[in-house]
Amino acid sequence: MTSTNIAQATLPRTPFEGYASEEEINHWAVVAQQVADTLALDVLDRDRANNQPRAEVQLLRSSGLLNLLVPKQYGGAGGHFETAFQAVRILASVDGSISQLLAYHYFNQTGIAFYAAPEQQENWWRLTAEGGWLWGDSVNPVDPSLKLTYHGNGYVLSGHKRFCTGSGVGDVIIINAVVDGGPKHGQDLAFVIEADRQGVELLDDWDHLGQRLTASGSVKYHDVQITDDDVLGVVTDEPISTLLTPGVQLGFANFYLGVAEGALAHGRQILLERKNAWLFSDAETYSRDAIFQRTIGELKARTAAVAALAEKLNRRYDREVGRSADLTAEQRWDFAAAIAELKVVSTEVGIEVANRIYEVTGASSTKSDVGLDLYWRNIRTHTLHDPVDYKKIEVGQYYLHGDTPPLSLYT
Incomplete structure (x- = not known):
């Protein structure tokens, strides 16, 4: 990679501003x-x-x-x-x-x-x-096995990293690693390399219950040469820099919401197409049965509530990122807590909808070619990314005492 220096005088910390029309x-x-x-x-x-x-x-x-x-x-x-x-x-x-x-x-x-x-x-x-x-990634913080060693005018990257989403099909991979030796010893660098750079081994070993096409396999690095031109910057605790992680969590919540909406829409279609009714029902069809209407109504209402919160926070993200270098730690943590609230309810509602939709679609909807299981498998897999109970604790601690968790790629 190469970089170009331009005048810094009037440049904001981030280029994002305003709201979507x-x-x-x-x-x-x-x-x-x-x-x-x-x-x-x-x-x-x-x-x-x-x-x-x-x-x-x-x-x-x-x-x-x-x-x-x-x-x-x-x-x-x-x-x-x-x-x-x-x-x-x-x-x-x-x-x-x-x-x-x-x-x-x-x-x-x-x-x-x-x-x-x-x-x-x-x-x-x-x-x-x-x-x-x-852009793929290789930043999984619970798998800190990468070694970035200072060498001459650059670095050598070695190690093995799991759960590297997009790495298998990405043009480039963003990586985080702490420098060992040299003038930047101990600094956590974010850097970007081509996925086909010499020494990069893409293992293609992602084979899980759901999210099967995310190219989230492991990557091995065999003495990969890294130069200063590959470095985006140092990972710091600057509020605007750390706003990236709440953004990732907000992306998760929108993903969970979309899965819930998809499962609900698919289930609605199946229910409307069902003929006759349950043998003890007075309704002409399943979709006219109050029991099934109640279940659909409950799931629809809960999904709509998550959507309302997500839409509010999605727009707020543009406001907070638009503060650029003026974003304070207090503003950052207040927003992160709000996103944690959404993460909790989107996780629970998403799983509930993907699971309970079967209650209105019946045993025939469990056939493989119906595909209703895809929603549950996907959301059940990804909602294990980081334990939602810790998000509940974050929300409670912040609401009660204004306490915040340590900075990490999960918080």
Whole structure:
């Protein structure tokens, strides 16, 4: 990678400002729905095949969704986070795997704004826009097995990292590792390398219950050469820099919401198509039976409540990131607590809907070719990413005492 120095005097810490217009939101909703409709055509076959999602990535690329958040002045669409979260939600209603790929890509890519110095961002933005890069990651904080050793004028990266979403199909991979030796000894660096750089071994070992097409396999690094030009920046506790992690959690919540909406819509379709009624029912059809209407009504109401909170926080994210270097730690933690609230309810409602929808669709809906299980498998898999009970504790501690957890890639 290379970097270009430009005048720093008038550059903000991040390039994001303002809110999404109705025109922007509507335009990208149409684009995302078109992508979702295409994915829906063979979603079950692709899930069963469990192949690397290369064609799906090309679909995202050709739609323009990969560069939605890249500022216009650097060749992107100049969109807002509210719009990006909406796209994640729409895709999740059909294909949770590709929704996750896109959500992770957005925050891997916008690491440019959260980690890189203002005068170094332009070249990174232009490279990602011109290359149509999908950004994978290798940052799993509970698997700290990477070693970044100072060597001459650069570094050598070695080790093994699991759960590297997008790495198997990404053009580049963003990595975090602490420097051993040299002038930056002990600093946690965020850096970016090509996925096919010499010494990078993509293991393609992701084979789980759900989220099967997220290219989340392990990566081994065999003495990979890293230069200063590959470095985005140092991972610090600057509030605007650490706002990336609540953004990731907000992406998760929108993904869970989309899965719930997809399961609900699919279940509604099945219920309306069911003939006759339960033998003890006085209704003509299952969909006219008050018992089934009550269940659908309960699930729909709870999903709508999560949607209302998500939409509020999605728009707020643009406000908070727009504060740039003026964002205070207090503002950051207050927003993180609100996102934790959403994470709790979106997790629980998403799992509940994906599970209980079977109560109204009946035993016949458990057939493999119906595909209703895909929603449950996907959300059950991803909601284990980090224990939701810890989010409940975060919410309670903050509400009671204003206490905050230690900074991490989970908080």
